[in-house]
Amino acid sequence: MEIRFFLSMGTVENVSSFSHGPKAFPDMATCTRNVWKVLAGCQRQLLSASGPSYTGVSHTAQRTLPVRTFAAVRALKKDKKEVAEKEVKKEKRVIDDTNRHKPYGKTSWAPVDDVYIMRYYPRTIYNAADAVDLLKNFQVLDFTPHSQPVYIDLKLDMKLEKKKKVDSFVSTVHLPYPFRTEMNKVLVFTEDANQVKVAQENGAVFAGGEELIQPILDDEISADFYVAVPDVLPKLVPLKNKLRKKFPKSKRGSVGTNIPKMLELFQTGHEYMVESDCYVRTQIAMLDMPKDHILANLQTILIDVCSHRPANMGPFIERAIIASHTSEALWFRSEDVLLKPAETKEE
DSSP states (O other), X not given: OEEEEEOTTSOEEEEESSOOSTTTSOOHHHHHHHHHHHHHHHHHHHHHHHSOOOTTOOTTSOOOOOOOOSOOOOOXXXXXXXXXXXXXXXXXXXXXXXXXXXXXXXXXXXXXSSSOOGGGSXXXXXXXXXXXXXHHHHHHHHTOOSSOEEEEEEEEOOBOGGGOBOOOOEEEEOOSSOOOSSOOOXXXXXXXXXXXXXXXXXXXXXXXXXXXXXXXXTTSSOOSEEEEOGGGGGGGGGGHHHHGGGSOOTTTTOBSSOXXXXXXXXXXXXXXXXXXXXXXXXXXXXXXXXXXXXHHHHHHHHHHHHTTSOGGGOOSEEEEEEEESSSOOEEEOHHHHHHHHHXXXXX
């Protein structure tokens, strides 16, 4: 009896099961190895016949991509009306408390006792004169220094028609009662020898033309304010990045031909600017000054601030706060201060 084993290379090995002798009859371990070799070869042949093998295939070979036989679902467009209705619903509800017996969400319009929880009542808005009196009383009760600065914090409505806004501005005003003891240092740019002489006679720290550009860039000379005549402006372009907001501009009044007038304004003037797009934060006086002097300085600054917006656009100041260096902030009505000039003109 013979058993035929088909090997992987196609050869056939005959093994006789009836041969006699130890040499003719293979042992069991050898037969088992031969059987596993045959099975492994058959498996490789079946895999190679069923489909192509991807082992060792080059990455540059063209691959067959699946073909989509269906159409993609088209996204539905939302109607503009539905979007507009949703935007209208998101608008914040404005509650009118004018005819109510008490403010919405508050206990009453005004507290009865001297000591109360502030969040249960509307914020107290003082008259400007009363606010200054309170600041002086706070100083006495707190034993704080009598000579300390007084600040104001104004929030402005910068909106104009057709989604336009008022540009952030920097302004210099003459306070009726200056609180600074030292005069500001002013530098004058001019190439006219006569104008240089006039500037020096009126208190300019430096006066000259192009020869001052390099010392300013090297930080050898500096000033609090820089003014110039119109003829020399094109030559001052290298100083724009250095001076930035202090660069002479006609809007700020630092460009002109009347050098004595500009020197008088900037030597004793008070400068303020709009910060963070809509806020004006500046000092207006010292607390030890008389009350009338503080109010006069406050009125001058408020009038100058409102002059930067058209009068027909309504109130420019949305919120006004006054405070000293060590006191709490007090809200006050800016309208009362702004009405005073109109009343004096009518009289």
